[in-house]
């Protein structure tokens with residue numbers, strides 16, 4: 001679906017599909033340069049990061065493998081509960097691997113700070129983070145992030161994998177959700 005199909009549910013479009021794709025290609029070039037000569041295990045965080053993973057992984061030229069983890073702290077609302085639960089763990093042993101966590105958004109930072117510590121304790125060679133979006137003013141904890149697509153404001157955004165109550169993940173663009181949808 002595109003922004004037109006979302007109709008009144010969006011307050012406005014924040015980033016178009018083209019802007020997102022262009023930025024992901026820039027990030028991929030930097031990530032390629034960083035990992036030149038080695039392999040990378042991309043760890044996608046379900047479900048929000050599915051679209052980012054699909055486009056970022058295809059833009060990379062270094063050898064990659066992909067695995068997925070499902071953690072959830074948001075449930076069906078717009079606020080982080082702060083409690084991170086593992087819903088699905090990795091299939092891969094991380095010993096000696098270069099791990100790159102791929103995320104759609106860092107909001108409070110609670111999910112990523114917990115996840116990077118968790119993966120870091122499994123004996124990897126390195127753990128780094130690439131996220132498409134980050135809300136710097138919403139951070140409750142500091143997370144060291146190597147690659148950020150866009151810093152955005154504190155509005156609740158949907159599209160390109162990001163949901164509200166599981167909807168809008170298939171919106172091509174990223175938009176600000178209209179308040180009447182969740183008020």
Ligand SMILES: O=P(O)(O)OC[C@H]1O[C@H](OP(=O)(O)OP(=O)(O)O)[C@H](O)[C@@H]1O
Nearest residue numbers: 046047048072073074107108109110111
């Ligand atoms: O920085 P934080 O405040 O922790 O928020 C960011 C996390 O919240 C969202 O996931 P969610 O738990 O909603 O699951 P989902 O990916 O399945 O939508 C998003 O995809 C990030 O993983």
Ligand code: HPA
Nearest residue numbers: 107155156157158162163
């Ligand atoms: O702004 C957001 N939109 C969708 N999911 C999210 N998870 C954390 N922040 C957000």
Ligand SMILES: [Mg+2]
Nearest residue numbers: 048074162163
């Ligand atoms: Mg979500």
